[in-house]
Amino acid sequence: MSRSTRGPSAWSNRIRRVFTLYLPVGPFVVFALFPLYFMVVTSLKTDAELYDVRAVPYLIRHGMTFAHYRLLSQETYFWNWFGNSLLVSVVATAVSVVISVLAAYPLARLRFRGAEAFGVSIFITYLVPPSLLFLPLSTVVNRLGLSDTLWALIVTYPTFLVPFCTWLLMGYFRTVPQEIEECAMIDGCNRLQAMTRILLPMAIPGIICATLFAFTLSWNEFLYSLVFVSPAELKTMTVGVFSELIRGDIYYWGGLMAGATIGSLPIVLAYVFFLDYYVSGLTAGAVK
């Protein structure tokens, strides 16, 4: 009885969801996931099928192979590269986010002469392309004696991470009501305590958003890694895979896609776990 009374309503709800939610969202999901799908499929095909013009590129019809993953694991330094990327990305991100918090707070909160110009100049710094910056930076890295070490990357990545994170966090900090901090300071907090005990806990979504962005930028970085680090075992994943699997006019497509598939996992996992924070961090201030 209850089933029959709920039936039409539940059915119409489902229909409505299909037309108002799944159908409109579906194409975007397919569009977003297609590169990942194509990457995985290509990494599991045999070389013969990859060359077969009559094969359907989106399907595996002649059997799966893990040969490309074996090639990566056994004939290259792939897992070294993976570890290097992870280490560099984590350390550079941590350093950059700490610096950015310390830079964004005064720019968002304190009134001092040139604060606005300073904020804009930080943003402009971010706009300078790495393809120009790598030349002067190579001199700095050399003089610091960091060439061909992972420290070269840990030191240089903040040059593009800090401006970006600072700008992002400035915007987020401004959305947190200043009055809360002022109340804390009336109650005895100093400026540093107001920041660490009041502002930062409230700004966690913004900080996670900045951290995710910084990690992604570090993980995907190519040029500095190429220029500042040469030994094969010290390369990061982006450069290592490119160096080993593109040999002149021969592209090892299966291996390249296998590397890209494994390489995308940390980013996918990071976004899966922190998606809610990421969205709220990005949309902060959108609605007053």
Added chain:
Amino acid sequence: MKRSSSAVSNNSRDVSRRQFLQAAGGGAAGLAGILAAGTPPALARSRELTFLTIASYVPDTDKELKRQFEEWGAQNGVKVRLDIIAHLQLVSKKAAEVQARSGHDLTALGPGLGDADLYYEYLVDVDDVAHEVGEKNGGWLNEADYVVRGRWKLLPWWLAPFPIAYRTDVLQQVGEPVPDTWEGWLRVSKKAKALGHPFGTAISHTGDANTTLLSIMWSYGASYVAKDGKTITINSPQTRQAMEFVRRLYTEAMEPEVLAWDDASNNRCLNAGKCFAIHNPISAYESAKAAKVKLPGSDRDIADVIDHVHTPRGPVDRKVTGGYWCIGIWSFSKNIDLAKDFLRYHFEPKNQYRWVDAGHGFNTPFLASMAKHPVYQSSRQYRFMPDIAKASVPPSWPGPATAASQQALDLYIIPDMFAQYVVGKLTMDQAIAWAEKELREIYTGRRRRV
């Protein structure tokens, strides 16, 4: 109230402003000291020779080079490090090392000889090594081509000869003999295209396009710069003939996809069983053989129906170019003598012999004695390689290799000129006028700087 609360520090863990400034000042002074000294912190000062090279198209070549490098290092008590990067990355790497005046001791240079001019002040003269190497190996193939501003600034290392790779089974279906001229290949390719097997050569921003289109131009007697390295010669009747030929080749024997090809596209087209013929080194064949790629709809290996023949001749000449990869020693190297010593070792006839062997003839040295290497007789696929190497000239030919010639290559002026004409975007005269203007600007600008 705010001021007083922030100024008073009740927590022993708080850092005072004075302490912070002292610590920060100390750190900055230390960093400034390192920067001012211009030397890194003291590290182990053992003798170490480093070599930056590009990933070879045939991986065994890299293994043999590494073996020789380590063997030489062991014999001389020198720690060695061979770093291998993709050839597309070399431009950035060279620029960074020159900017920092630091990096590897030995470096691969190229493609082309323009680096000798571009980095003239940053490369050590290797005249002494070049003469010794030439004497031991029966001389260099075309010595005059490799000397820049009267000096040997690099040693020409290897080129990948550009034969025509074609499908023997398709040629049989067409019922024609193997052509030897560009016109002949056009005639046969028209018939092959009708069977679904077009000719394939890139007319795009890729090294293969520069190579093939320059080869066609030279074959018709055209060039883009004169021997003096100053006079732009692209506006000529010969260029017009070459352009008309390429237009016919494009419209009658190829497919529009060649306008978007990269270096790997022609390999893929041949190995996928689609293309009838391509103008390319033997890398397509080698990779098809290694991956056991099958002829579509058959159990037969496609490598079994591929053959390589001489680069085609035109009405005037038979000329071609290739990668022209070289080795140089940076002037900021602290191990110049060691680097020269290794070059002498690597260019010893027996070591060159083993290195060419490892590359299955793909990497052809610019040394006369290596043209007789038995690898070229080991398979009929390699039989034309020495002849093609002899017919090869630097990309700047007949002009000298300069920074300007390198820029003309890097900006793909020649492929763009052809592409704009064959797709009908510009008339022949307009396309040539455009290329002439671009080349004139490149050469004028470079001359001013030099």
